[in-house]
Amino acid sequence: MATYLFIFYCIFLVALFIIPSYITYKRTGINPFKFSKEESAINYVGKAYKIISAIAFVTIALNSFLPSAMQFLVSIEYLKSDIIVWIGLGLLHLSFIIIFIAQRNMANEWRIGIDNENEVNLITKGLFGISRNPIFLGVLIVFVGMFLIIPNAVTLVILISGFIVIQVQVRLEEEFLLTSLGDEYIEYMTKVNRWLL
Template identity: 45%
Template structure:
């Protein structure tokens, strides 16, 4: 919206009292930390990395490294990233994007948990007792 002119930005319903430099700096920090976090998680997944649920290939359950802190570090990074975006550009559009991202990820996580419970019936339930869903 900024690209098409400043007047269009007002249609995104900005939240002026959240527009300050401290929140922008925190938002930028969160986005960069989230990017690094996601890159580490993708690297540590190695051959287990898939987009979506792949029922044709059995993958190894990753429980060490960053997966010893969070069962869903990539999704956590995505949530933190959109939260950071909202802090940088606080308006109704980024707020609802943050909410939608959070709820869609919640649905996807539960689908993946059901799949992983079927694929790893002994190890995955033990893992869920040790490591939290996000943090």
């Protein structure tokens, strides 16, 4: 299970972030990675997310290749059970499907961060018709799934900090879209919830 989780996470990062970003760049000439070194709220969010992702990768790698080191991550023993692990694994696969479909819905509009340089086109089809942030929803599900599979203090911090960072980024992006699209985005907000409910 530990090795499968590591392989899955690697595929997750490559298939859902690296490849779609490369495809978008080849199709449009636009680099989808929109975080920069400029001191702004959205760029601090980008840095925080990179740190969270790196810690998650290291934790999963340790769990797979150096399981003896996991004892130092303060395991939450009462959450350890085969049923909970399978629920976590199910959530990881669900998140993959959600993000994959949402990226297909976005097509050439795929961005990581806020794009201040190019025209913004609102996506309302597919999963964006039932959630304004299906990709972020999928990422939150990843954090929950990882915590259930490897319940310890580190994965709990990843879950909590990831939730906070995503909440901040969503609101920054909403502010940007309200400024860029005005009434079009306001109307979208009245029809579709930020998450699901």
